[in-house]
Amino acid sequence: MNHLNERQKTLLMLIIRDYIDSAQPVGSKRLAEHYHINLSPATIRNEMAALTEMGYLRQPHTSAGRVPTEEGYRYFVSEMMQSAELPETVQHTISHQFYQSRPELDQWMTLAASILAAQSQAVSVVAAPHVETTKFKHVELISTQGRQVLMVLVMVGGEVSQQILTLAEPVPQERLSQTAARLNGLLAGLTAQAISSLTARPDPLDQDILLLITQDMRRIANQSSGEIYTDGLTNVLAEPEFSESDEARRALKIFEEPATLQDLLARTTSNSNVGALQVLIGGEGAYDDLRQCSMVIARYGVPGMATGALGVLGPMRMAYSRTIPTVRFVAGLLSDLVNDNISGE
Amino acid sequence: MNHLNERQKTLLMLIIRDYIDSAQPVGSKRLAEHYHINLSPATIRNEMAALTEMGYLRQPHTSAGRVPTEEGYRYFVSEMMQSAELPETVQHTISHQFYQSRPELDQWMTLAASILAAQSQAVSVVAAPHVETTKFKHVELISTQGRQVLMVLVMVGGEVSQQILTLAEPVPQERLSQTAARLNGLLAGLTAQAISSLTARPDPLDQDILLLITQDMRRIANQSSGEIYTDGLTNVLAEPEFSESDEARRALKIFEEPATLQDLLARTTSNSNVGALQVLIGGEGAYDDLRQCSMVIARYGVPGMATGALGVLGPMRMAYSRTIPTVRFVAGLLSDLVNDNISGE
DNA sequence: TTTAGCACTCTCTACGTGAGAGTGCCAACC
DNA sequence: GGTTGGCACTCTCACGTAGAGAGTGCTAAA
Numbered sequence: 001m002n003h004l005n006e007r008q009k010t011l012l013m014l015i016i017r018d019y020i021d022s023a024q025p026v027g028s029k030r031l032a033e034h035y036h037i038n039l040s041p042a043t044i045r046n047e048m049a050a051l052t053e054m055g056y057l058r059q060p061h062t063s064a065g066r067v068p069t070e071e072g073y074r075y076f077v078s079e080m081m082q083s084a085e086l087p088e089t090v091q092h093t094i095s096h097q098f099y100q101s102r103p104e105l106d107q108w109m110t111l112a113a114s115i116l117a118a119q120s121q122a123v124s125v126v127a128a129p130h131v132e133t134t135k136f137k138h139v140e141l142i143s144t145q146g147r148q149v150l151m152v153l154v155m156v157g158g159e160v161s162q163q164i165l166t167l168a169e170p171v172p173q174e175r176l177s178q179t180a181a182r183l184n185g186l187l188a189g190l191t192a193q194a195i196s197s198l199t200a201r202p203d204p205l206d207q208d209i210l211l212l213i214t215q216d217m218r219r220i221a222n223q224s225s226g227e228i229y230t231d232g233l234t235n236v237l238a239e240p241e242f243s244e245s246d247e248a249r250r251a252l253k254i255f256e257e258p259a260t261l262q263d264l265l266a267r268t269t270s271n272s273n274v275g276a277l278q279v280l281i282g283g284e285g286a287y288d289d290l291r292q293c294s295m296v297i298a299r300y301g302v303p304g305m306a307t308g309a310l311g312v313l314g315p316m317r318m319a320y321s322r323t324i325p326t327v328r329f330v331a332g333l334l335s336d337l338v339n340d341n342i343s344g345e
Numbered sequence: 346m347n348h349l350n351e352r353q354k355t356l357l358m359l360i361i362r363d364y365i366d367s368a369q370p371v372g373s374k375r376l377a378e379h380y381h382i383n384l385s386p387a388t389i390r391n392e393m394a395a396l397t398e399m400g401y402l403r404q405p406h407t408s409a410g411r412v413p414t415e416e417g418y419r420y421f422v423s424e425m426m427q428s429a430e431l432p433e434t435v436q437h438t439i440s441h442q443f444y445q446s447r448p449e450l451d452q453w454m455t456l457a458a459s460i461l462a463a464q465s466q467a468v469s470v471v472a473a474p475h476v477e478t479t480k481f482k483h484v485e486l487i488s489t490q491g492r493q494v495l496m497v498l499v500m501v502g503g504e505v506s507q508q509i510l511t512l513a514e515p516v517p518q519e520r521l522s523q524t525a526a527r528l529n530g531l532l533a534g535l536t537a538q539a540i541s542s543l544t545a546r547p548d549p550l551d552q553d554i555l556l557l558i559t560q561d562m563r564r565i566a567n568q569s570s571g572e573i574y575t576d577g578l579t580n581v582l583a584e585p586e587f588s589e590s591d592e593a594r595r596a597l598k599i600f601e602e603p604a605t606l607q608d609l610l611a612r613t614t615s616n617s618n619v620g621a622l623q624v625l626i627g628g629e630g631a632y633d634d635l636r637q638c639s640m641v642i643a644r645y646g647v648p649g650m651a652t653g654a655l656g657v658l659g660p661m662r663m664a665y666s667r668t669i670p671t672v673r674f675v676a677g678l679l680s681d682l683v684n685d686n687i688s689g690e
Numbered sequence: 691t692t693t694a695g696c697a698c699t700c701t702c703t704a705c706g707t708g709a710g711a712g713t714g715c716c717a718a719c720c
Numbered sequence: 721g722g723t724t725g726g727c728a729c730t731c732t733c734a735c736g737t738a739g740a741g742a743g744t745g746c747t748a749a750a
Contacts, residue, residue, distance in 0.1 A: 027712050040724050045713070063712045063731040103509065140485050142499055148686075150505065152497050154487050160495060160507050164448055164686075233578060234601060237594040249582040256579055341493075341509075372743050385693050390744070408700040408743050 003054070009079070010037075011047050012056055016068045016076045020317050023240045025065030070282040070316070073294070077279050077320055086325040090119075098333055105129075108337060109229040112310060112330050117232025120296075120323040122314025123255065126229040127265050129301045129308035129338050131159050134221045136187045136195065139213060141176035149176060151209070153216055156189065161216050171205065179206050183213070192217035228258050239315050241292060250289040251313075260287075265297065265309040274299045274307060274335060277328055282316055292316060296323050298331035301338045310334065348399075354424070355382075356392050357401055361413045361421045365662050368585045370410030415627040415661070418639070422624050422665055431670040435464075443678055450474075453682060454574040457655060457675050462577025465641075465668040467659025468600065471574045472610050474646045474653035474683050476504050479566045481532040481540065484558060486521035494521060496554070498561055501534065506561050516550065524551050528558070537562035573603050584660045586637060595634040596658075605632075610642065610654040619644045619652060619680060622673055627661055637661060641668050643676035646683045655679070 004012065014035055018026045028041040028048060037044075048066055051057045056072035059065070068076065086094075094115055101107045109126050116124035135156040142150045147170050153161045183206065187195055196214045201207040233252060242248035254260055264287065278297045283290035294316045301307035310331060312323050349357065359380055363371045373386040373393060382389075393411055396402045401417035404410075413421065431439075439460055446452045454471050461469035480501040487495045492515050498506045528551065532540055541559045546552040578597060587593035599605055609632065623642045628635035639661045646652035655676060657668050 025712090029712075041712095042724050042726095043722085046723085049714080059713085061731055062714095063729080065712065103511075137489070138487050140487075140497065142483050142485075144482070144499070150499060152485065152505075152507075154489065154495060160497070162497075162505050162507070166448070231601065234594045234597045237582075237597070238591075246583075249579050252579045252582070256576065370743090374743075386743090387693055387695090388691085391692090394745080404744085406700055407745095408698085410743065 004051075004075075007039075008047055008051060011044065012051055012072065013076060013079065015048075015051075015057065015066060016072060017321075019068055020319060023317060025060055025067050027065035030065070068317075073281045073316060073320075074279075077281070077324070080321055081277070081279075081324065084321055084325045086329050091329060094329065095333065098337065108334065109227070110231075112334060113229040113231035116310065116312050116326060116330060117235060119326040120312045120314060120319060121232070121235050121238075122312050122318055122323065123232045123236050123252075124230060124310070124312050125255075125261060125265065126310040127262065127308045128227045128229070129306040129334075131155065131220070131306045132304060134159070134192060134217050136190050136192075136213070136217065139180050139183055139187075139209070141180045141209065143171070143173045143176055146170060151212065151216075153213060155217075155220070159220065161220060163212070163216060165212065175205070179203070179209060182206060183209060187213070192221060228261055230255055236314060239317075241315050241317065247292060251293055254287070254289060254313075264295075265311065274301060274303050275331070277324060277331075279320070279324070294318055294320075296320070296327045298327050300331040300334040302335070306338055308334070308338075349396075349420075352384075353392055353396060356389065357396055357417065358421060358424065360393075360396075360402065360411060361417060362666075364413055365664060368662060370405055370412050372410035375410070413662075418626045418661060418665075419624075422626070422669070425666055426622070426624075426669065429666055429670040431674050436674060439674065440678060443682065453679065454572070455576075457679060458574040458576035461655065461657050461671060461675055462580060464671040465657045465659060465664060466577070466580050466583075467657050467663055467668065468577045468581050468597075469575060469655070469657050470600075470606060470610065471655040472607065472653045473572045473574070474651040474679075476500060476565065476651045477649060479504070479537060479562050481535050481537075481558070481562065484525050484528055484532075484554070486525045486554065488516070488518045488521055491515060496557065496561075498558060500562075500565070504565065506565060508557070508561060510557065520550070524548070524554060527551060528554060532558070537566060573606055575600055581659060584662075586660050586662065592637060596638055599632070599634060599658075609640075610656065619646060619648050620676070622669060622676075624665070624669070639663055639665075641665070641672045643672050645676040645679040647680070651683055653679070653683075 011031070014031060014037075015026050018031070018034070028044040031037070031044055032039060032041045048057060051072075052059065052066065055069060056075060057066040058069050060067055097111060097115065098108065101111055105128060109128050113124045113126045116126070133156075136153075137156045138154040140150075140152040140154075142152070144150050144164070147167045149165045149167060149171070151163050151165055153163075155161075182203075186198075187210075192214050195210065195217070198210075201210060233255065236242055236251070237248055242251070254264070267286070276298070278295075280286075280295040280297065283293060290313075292315060293313055295311050295313045296318075297309060297311035299307055299309050310327065312318070312327055314323070356376070359376060359382075360371050363376070363379070373389040376382070376389055377384060377386045393402060396417075397404065397411065400414055401420060402411040403414050405412055442456060442460065443453065446456055450473060454473050458469045458471045461471070478501075481498075482501045483499040485495075485497040485499075487497070489495050489509070492512045494510045494512055494516070496508050496510055498508075500506075527548075531543075532555075537559050540555065540562070543555075546555060578600065581587055581596070582593055587596070599609070612631070621643070623640075625631075625640045625642065628638060635658075637660060638658055640656050640658045641663075642654060642656035644652055644654050655672065657663070657672055659668070
């Protein structure tokens with residue numbers, strides 16, 4: 001497959017780099033002038049013809065310069081993948097921002113999305129970590145007003161779910177506390193499945209709450225991944241390939257349907273490990289509306305405990321050399337944070 | 346000011362209605378043909394000249410039809426404001442969706458944003474209700490892992506804040522529970538200010554937690570309004586006036602800066618009452634990037650207790666007759682929900 | 691007061707033309 | 721044999737022009 005000689009390789013890389021910068025088909029003359037390769041335009045033309053023949057480049061029309069094909073981008077990315085590292089100063093700036101923010105998941109996710117979008121000048125997506133094993137730890141029942149009760153559910157991993165219930169009739173705080181205490185003793189460390197196979201409780205209130213707890217735990221476990229954070233939606237509107245707004249609209253529409261997005265993140269990363277980067281070029285056949293786009297995706301977190309996904313979506317002509325190391329770095333950072341959080345520092 | 350005769354009035358309304366539908370300058374001939382007014386194009390031309398003179402219409406160029414001015418839209422909106430009512434079937438559908446969703450603020454906000462966007466075919470913004478008086482109700486301290494402790498804070502209004510603390514050294518759950526119980530007895534019903542003026546607690550753990558509680562309460566009180574939810578961002582890209590993507594980009598950029606958006610919602614609605622609708626046409630001088638846009642905004646909630654804001658942003662040529670009643674209806678609905686929530690049904 | 695008619699203006703589209711950029715190929719060169 | 725200069729060819733893009741179409745304002749008549 002890799003039947004490119006050194007010169008073809010350098011030329012292909014140069015062409016793609018130039019096209020990513022300029023968004024314009026690159027011709028032999030331009031290439032010879034701008035980069036000091038000791039080759040005449042004619043020689044370059046010959047090589048270009050070969051690269052076109054091999055499927056790495058194509059011409060928009062007979063008398064235009066060359067534009068990378070999807071295959072070309074794939075080659076470019078795989079060649080560049082190892083070498084790319086984020087400058088240390090940038091790494092420090094980013095780390096700094098994380099360790100200075102309030103230590104809340106919400107803040108981290110927003111920050112990660114914002115950094116990814118700013119660095120890549122494209123749209124970022126961050127899915128909150130999904131706790132993979134939900135075990136009951138603690139429940140609190142707090143009477144708020146009249147028949148309304150606040151139920152706070154804490155999982156073993158530290159995940160919290162809160163919900164306001166409306167009971168059939170007012171129940172004093174004291175009785176709520178007793179119920180909570182009984183359930184805490186009974187359910188500690190159990191999974192939703194284990195809880196639902198328990199025999200019914202004698203006290204009807206206990207039984208009702210128990211039912212709600214299992215429902216809530218199931219809901220948390222069923223979420224294929226956590227909440228979705230995005231940023232940089234307008235970045236992509238500036239790109240020339242999206243100047244006819246309909247193209248852009250179709251791509252951005254993906255972001256208005258969290259289900260689709262979660263699906264995309266989940267599907268494309270289920271077979272990859274934490275730490276490994278995935279680059280999908282040209283929608284990779286999965287979504288028609290993303291045929292003009294590429295995604296750089298990574299999983300983060302602690303496998304078996306809590307993992308999430310994050311990525312950047314942009315035009316196929318995206319600044320991979322910037323985006324790839326950024327995604328990798330931020331994924332690593334979030335993995336560390338999740339790890340710290342789970343293991344109790 | 347209102348020196349329009351009946352005929353001018355109907356014509357102006359027709360012209361604006363037509364322009365909102367077609368996005369094209371409307372001419373005298375088209376008007377005479379499409380709507381059965383018993384007037385010749387020539388007569389209509391005369392009236393149009395008058396309306397142009399008065400500042401309600403303008404011509405993009407000498408030989409084009411007429412387009413409404415900002416003043417024209419204002420007249421249109423104020424005329425239409427009272428009459429507009431959402432069809433009962435739509436009202437029912439919307440209510441139904443609300444009462445069927447899970448009774449959580451988060452769900453309601455998302456739903457409200459989604460409904461507003463769908464009905465208006467524009468961008469929606471919903472700011473979560475801001476509790477105006479934060480009084481302490483309850484605190485829970487739950488040991489999660491090692492030195493990490495989950496603090497759940499409940500306010501009198503039912504608002505909840507949770508936070509993960511990392512203590513200097515592990516503390517057993519029992520001691521945490523005792524601390525929580527002491528503080529619950531001490532702080533019940535107090536504001537942040539009242540709490541901070543208490544004398545120091547003898548137990549250092551009590552004192553630390555107390556400090557964190559006041560900090561958290563202050564933070565909640567200081568948020569000028571709650572979280573922002575939006576939907577329908579791509580709707581606006583379909584509008585012809587935003588076909589040059591730069592115009593659209595500038596307007597949508599507003600939505601990437603929550604601060605600006607909150608500012609906008611807060612400023613423009615601070616002088617209006619709950620229930621009253623505000624229609625800002627052409628950015629109303631406030632934001633340059635919104636010069637081509639209009640907003641329909643309303644406050645909702647229970648004054649003095651918890652209020653929020655919601656609205657729709659679209660091109661000046663937005664479907665006011667659909668948007669205005671929708672915004673009014675959804676604001677009413679959310680007010681009811683907030684009210685139910687506060688008063689305990 | 692309303693209407694018909696008319697000259698005028700402006701935009702939009704289509705069309706043709708020429709410049710420019712880039713190619714492929716061929717023959718010459720090292 | 722790989723490399724290069726030259727040349728004919730192709731295609732796009734920008735520009736200018738012309739004609740159609742839509743709409744206007746004005747005037748004079750009903």
